[in-house]
Amino acid sequence: MEIELDDRWSIGGRPHGGYLLREAVRPALTEQHPDPLVVSAHFLRSPDPGTAQLQVETLRVGRRVSQLRTRVVQHGETVLETQVTTTALSADAEPHWTRSEPPSLLPVEDALRAPHEPVPGFRVGHLEFVDSRYDPEHARLGTPHLVPGELQAWLRMADGPTTPLDLLVLADALQPTAAGLGVPGWFPTLELTVYVRAIPADGWLVGRHRTQELVDGWFDEDCELWDSRGRLVCQARQLAGYRL
Amino acid sequence: MEIELDDRWSIGGRPHGGYLLREAVRPALTEQHPDPLVVSAHFLRSPDPGTAQLQVETLRVGRRVSQLRTRVVQHGETVLETQVTTTALSADAEPHWTRSEPPSLLPVEDALRAPHEPVPGFRVGHLEFVDSRYDPEHARLGTPHLVPGELQAWLRMADGPTTPLDLLVLADALQPTAAGLGVPGWFPTLELTVYVRAIPADGWLVGRHRTQELVDGWFDEDCELWDSRGRLVCQARQLAGYRL
Secondary structure, three states: OEEEEOHHHEEOOEEOHHHHHHHHHHHHOOOOOOEEEEEEEEEOOOOOOEEEEEEEEEEEEOOOEEEEEEEEEEOOEEEEEEEEEEEOOOOOOOOOEEOOOOOOOOOHHHOEEOOOOOEOOEOEOHHHHEEEEEOHHHOOOOOOOOOOOEEEEEEEEOOOOOOOOOHHHHOOOOOOHHHHHOOOOOOOEEEEEEEEOOOOOOOOEEEEEEOOEEEOOEEEEEEEEEOOOOOEEEEEEEEEEOOO | OEEEEOHHHEEOOEEOHHHHHHHHHHHHOOOOOOEEEEEEEEEOOOOOOEEEEEEEEEEEEOOOEEEEEEEEEEOOEEEEEEEEEEEOOOOOOOOOEEOOOOOOOOOHHHOEEOOOOOEOOEOEOHHHHEEEEEOHHHOOOOOOOOOOOEEEEEEEEOOOOOOOOOHHHHOOOOOOHHHHHOOOOOOOEEEEEEEEOOOOOOOOEEEEEEOOEEEOOEEEEEEEEEOOOOOEEEEEEEEEEOOO
């Protein structure tokens, strides 16, 4: 099938990774299993906005989960390869055990929205569709963070409730931690795995990025998202590149 | 091509997940890119020991990394699907930035090796090939841990140095955290992603498992591994099932 990569979601002309992932996973969802549970994605090439081909292969349909592969192809080359496990998330599952707690942030009214055109003529397209709000002291990309390798923000979809599928976007929507560590430039995602743990309640989510190490040109970045009820709704991790 | 799943690696008759993963990734390595950098795997069915078919598809060969898919098939059904990014790890890369530190454990001489036949007639096969040593107070599967949802141990391959490829085994070799939280039974891995951050130095590694939440039948388990020089060599995360 064909999918359309909307140019408005691009960063410097290239589609946002989380957006690309969401569009690559959307056709894997079914009536029986309408929610992503686990998505792992390897990014091969940065596509152009516009038309791309999406291939979906169903590997197993079980009672509880289904397992699929999807592939985005453009100009005859694989752009993105995903593995997807889908399920029907329980609307009101209570954890059997948890130690997950959202960090406390300054009130959302006092936080500053990250702009989608930080420099005239340079679009960070996903920030038009994702409303992310930072402590004013740490809002500017490249500002050192309070805890090195760590940052947090309020976030939600700008135009309506956040669905489980939208969590694939939000898992890649906050600032890269490496920018706060004085590393310049562009941080291409090599791999991103997302676990959706619950259906988000309405309202603002809290997101936190944390990094353990930058070594040999690669850094890890964990993303945790909690909903307005304080529940862990998403855990994600990516490996991305950096250059000194 | 065909691969052989060695029965001696089985747990209750089923091949160990990390072992299965290692054998599924081994043929993806090349002279140019001899090390796994990122491996994500979705487990579909538990195979039998014995012969299985392995399909390898190369998606992209770059200067710095190659990206591939592999699939294990047995009796005509997909057992395991992987995405693999390979590279040539630098032998002596020093982190540009890190906050990763191994936990301190009791001396390895005072630790107790986890047995590969904990109950007569029940084999936990990988524990013959992985030497893992625990604080005697926490060595027995199902004992509550010092920090709930967390456990740590010394570990290494029993029969020689630990290679980067072996880290795929070690990332799935410690006890499941859920067992220490009073959850009974069998914890099938649904998905496992492994980042190899460095080539392990010779000697004992330190491993730590940490879980954030058990909800709706699934729990996450992070695994970090540090080598004898205290360097982070592996970060892994899995989503596994539980039943109350």
